[in-house]
Amino acid sequence: MKYLAPLLLLAALSIFANDGIAAEFESCPTQAFIIQTPSSVPIAYGVELATGSYVILSDNMNRLASYNGVGFNYHDNYIYGWDYEASTLGKTGDDYMITPLTITKDADAAAAGNFFVGDIAINENVWYGYRKNKGLFKIPLDDPSQYPMTLVTGSAINATYNITDFAFHPSDGYIYAVTNGYNASLLRIDPFDASATNLGVVVVSTGSKFTFGAQFFDPDGTLYMSNNSDGKIYRLDVNDSPPLADIFAYGPSSSSNDGARCALAEVPVGENVDFGDAPDTYGTYMQSNGARHSIIDDFYLGATVDGEANGYPTPLSDDYSDGIDDEDGISFPTGFELGESAVILATATGSGGFLNAWFDWNKDGVFDSDEQAITGHALSPGNNSVNLDVPTWGKTGQTWARFRFSSLADIGPTGGAGDGEVEDHQISMTESGVTINYYPSSSTFTSIVFEDLYPTQEDYDMNDVIFHLRLIEYVKYGQVRRVEFLAKLAAAGAFYHNGFGIQLPGIAMSNIKENTIEWSIDDVTQSASPLESEQTYGVFILAQDLWDYITLSTGCEFLRSESGCGASYRTTWKMVIPFVNAVPESQMPDFPYDPFIFATPESDHGRAAKAVVGEHPGRKLEIHLKNKAPTDKFDTAYFGSKEDRSVPSQGLYFLNEDGMSWALEVPTSWKHPLERQRLDACYPEFIDFAADNSGNTNLNWYLNPITALIFQD
Numbered sequence: 001m002k003y004l005a006p007l008l009l010l011a012a013l014s015i016f017a018n019d020g021i022a023a024e025f026e027s028c029p030t031q032a033f034i035i036q037t038p039s040s041v042p043i044a045y046g047v048e049l050a051t052g053s054y055v056i057l058s059d060n061m062n063r064l065a066s067y068n069g070v071g072f073n074y075h076d077n078y079i080y081g082w083d084y085e086a087s088t089l090g091k092t093g094d095d096y097m098i099t100p101l102t103i104t105k106d107a108d109a110a111a112a113g114n115f116f117v118g119d120i121a122i123n124e125n126v127w128y129g130y131r132k133n134k135g136l137f138k139i140p141l142d143d144p145s146q147y148p149m150t151l152v153t154g155s156a157i158n159a160t161y162n163i164t165d166f167a168f169h170p171s172d173g174y175i176y177a178v179t180n181g182y183n184a185s186l187l188r189i190d191p192f193d194a195s196a197t198n199l200g201v202v203v204v205s206t207g208s209k210f211t212f213g214a215q216f217f218d219p220d221g222t223l224y225m226s227n228n229s230d231g232k233i234y235r236l237d238v239n240d241s242p243p244l245a246d247i248f249a250y251g252p253s254s255s256s257n258d259g260a261r262c263a264l265a266e267v268p269v270g271e272n273v274d275f276g277d278a279p280d281t282y283g284t285y286m287q288s289n290g291a292r293h294s295i296i297d298d299f300y301l302g303a304t305v306d307g308e309a310n311g312y313p314t315p316l317s318d319d320y321s322d323g324i325d326d327e328d329g330i331s332f333p334t335g336f337e338l339g340e341s342a343v344i345l346a347t348a349t350g351s352g353g354f355l356n357a358w359f360d361w362n363k364d365g366v367f368d369s370d371e372q373a374i375t376g377h378a379l380s381p382g383n384n385s386v387n388l389d390v391p392t393w394g395k396t397g398q399t400w401a402r403f404r405f406s407s408l409a410d411i412g413p414t415g416g417a418g419d420g421e422v423e424d425h426q427i428s429m430t431e432s433g434v435t436i437n438y439y440p441s442s443s444t445f446t447s448i449v450f451e452d453l454y455p456t457q458e459d460y461d462m463n464d465v466i467f468h469l470r471l472i473e474y475v476k477y478g479q480v481r482r483v484e485f486l487a488k489l490a491a492a493g494a495f496y497h498n499g500f501g502i503q504l505p506g507i508a509m510s511n512i513k514e515n516t517i518e519w520s521i522d523d524v525t526q527s528a529s530p531l532e533s534e535q536t537y538g539v540f541i542l543a544q545d546l547w548d549y550i551t552l553s554t555g556c557e558f559l560r561s562e563s564g565c566g567a568s569y570r571t572t573w574k575m576v577i578p579f580v581n582a583v584p585e586s587q588m589p590d591f592p593y594d595p596f597i598f599a600t601p602e603s604d605h606g607r608a609a610k611a612v613v614g615e616h617p618g619r620k621l622e623i624h625l626k627n628k629a630p631t632d633k634f635d636t637a638y639f640g641s642k643e644d645r646s647v648p649s650q651g652l653y654f655l656n657e658d659g660m661s662w663a664l665e666v667p668t669s670w671k672h673p674l675e676r677q678r679l680d681a682c683y684p685e686f687i688d689f690a691a692d693n694s695g696n697t698n699l700n701w702y703l704n705p706i707t708a709l710i711f712q713d
Helices: 107-112 607-613 686-691
Strands: 032-036 043-048 053-058 067-073 078-083 088-092 098-100 117-120 126-131 135-140 148-151 175-178 183-189 196-204 212-217 222-227 232-237 246-250 258-260 273-275 292-294 341-349 353-359 372-379 382-389 397-406 421-430 435-439 446-450 465-476 479-491 498-508 518-521 537-543 572-584 594-599 622-624 663-666
Touching: 032 067, 032 212, 067 088, 067 126, 067 258, 078 098, 078 117, 078 258, 107 135, 107 148, 175 212, 175 222, 196 232, 273 421, 292 397, 292 421, 341 353, 341 372, 341 397, 353 382, 372 382, 372 397, 465 498, 465 594, 479 498, 479 537, 498 572, 537 572, 594 663
Parallel strands: 067 117, 212 258
Antiparallel strands: 032 043, 032 258, 043 053, 067 078, 078 088, 088 098, 117 126, 126 135, 135 148, 175 183, 183 196, 212 222, 222 232, 232 246, 273 292, 341 382, 353 372, 353 397, 397 421, 435 465, 446 465, 446 663, 465 479, 479 572, 498 537, 498 594, 518 572, 594 622
8 A cells, every 4th residue: 555654844943934024126137146154144146147247235144054955036026045043944035134935845755854946837826945965846936825845756866966056947837957066067957866977077176076056047948057175157058969067157156055036027228337348369359258257446457447348359359449549558558479478567555465367379269278377466556567478489570469467366357247347449569589400401492202111121112102291390499399291292193081180299298289289271270170189299190191182184093193194283281380399400300200190090001001900901000110119109019020121129110121211301392213113223323322320321212214114203
């Protein structure tokens, strides 16, 4: 027989139930309410979400324990939450006093204890509370004469998630919550049985764990979450796929945050707010979560600050439209030269403020995390001199800088702050005194030629892939700041599909400024990063499959390795690679660095290559210049297989027993063999050159071919 737990009548509370409750709040107020209990006495804050500015509404809510699980009731315009002192539901009006209500609990509710997670539904006048491993509970609020508290049927088994608050969506009927921990996920919770759907990780912490103790909605379905430890208010659109959170504003922090807000109220921006005026790619308009500050008396940069209801990016800046230039707190007595120091003059009105600044060094239209040049620098009232270093990897020309003054030391380039000012300035970056090293020269190319039948030689015609390569180093004070590749595909005499890359031996992958790499193919800018992951050194993939860049003449099987199959057109790659820290010239790899080919992933590369690794080799098969070590992707099972006689312990790589290699550098735009004509037959002097590991025999072997065996343009 089904057992029905009896309702347990709670003992009479020490007040007259519902008597003396203050008046209701104004209909659907726009501010958010944060309740904190720093020392056993609940304190109520009013928070303007647009900027995070807040005021203390009440420093004593008439209780001696926490007030948690709070929600704003759209149906009667009161706040309800769990009163820890009386272990019951409390009701709060516009005097911010907590009045405990007389409730009755079923057996499960009586055993659940106190609640710190709760909110009030939009489509029903009911408070819901959640306890992990206990379940979801509800208290109808329509009848002031009785407040029965019951377990939502079937919810106990679903109550497994770790949350510290939740909020009802303004229209879809679901509850949403962002979990705690280092990887915070968005949950969509069904109030019918507390079952939850994980919608994905929305924000990841690189420091302490998240504890989102206050969560609430606006009418557009944007969820706001206040992190207890630092007061940062994050926001996300629960309808996005995937949903991702960003820092929206900076509010009050506490270990005991709880929040309530009318979910049907807009998030307004008042006129007493200062916005930036850089282009909107940097975050200027409100809809872009633009940098903004509530204006308070005697706390800003320079001599003046003015307010606006939204950002006005240049050239529509209010400085131009109203003739009042409030960007008067930051000035630049020095210029900004790459690799040099610069000085900023910051004038502060008011004390207790901190300066943060970002420079778009790479000119990509956003302030990246590694472009913060000033971090939490305390300013004294009046003039302050601040030094910063301009990175060598920046780009010359006009760019933008953002300066934010606030009582908060930890602040980002976007989002709202409760005080201070933001100033955006356009600056110019220069570079001088840089010398350029060309290899082989500013007007010529070296040839890198490959035989792709490794680890066998077979036809050894060395025309399967031929690149013409020019390398450039930009140097100042004996330090290489960046390198440049110019590569042209000169010939492709192979049926197999090959990719092409260049390794910088000895240059750590972490020292490559990846988000500042510039590269193009036939002058078309490429957006994907060419820097290959999971490598020790910098490895750059110019092409995964060279056949994607080859157009053959009618009747031709190959490019420029058969008579009559020439073409003047050369697919051209250009790549500029900045270093995070400039590299001493003495520590740079020797020219021509380490160009190599590899088997295109998922393509056949012959039985010999497949036999070594038991599958299509892909990145496991690489072919490098003689005595150049492979990348981390290479499978060392190829060493010693078939005709390879590599001995890594002796620094010997990619050579056979006669010293012949599968890749060569020829220091000119040379005449290469025709298809299936062996290199050593076309260039007889090559045999003795290859046999001498010192490379001092027949240095000019490539100048003396048997003409009938080589390709003629």
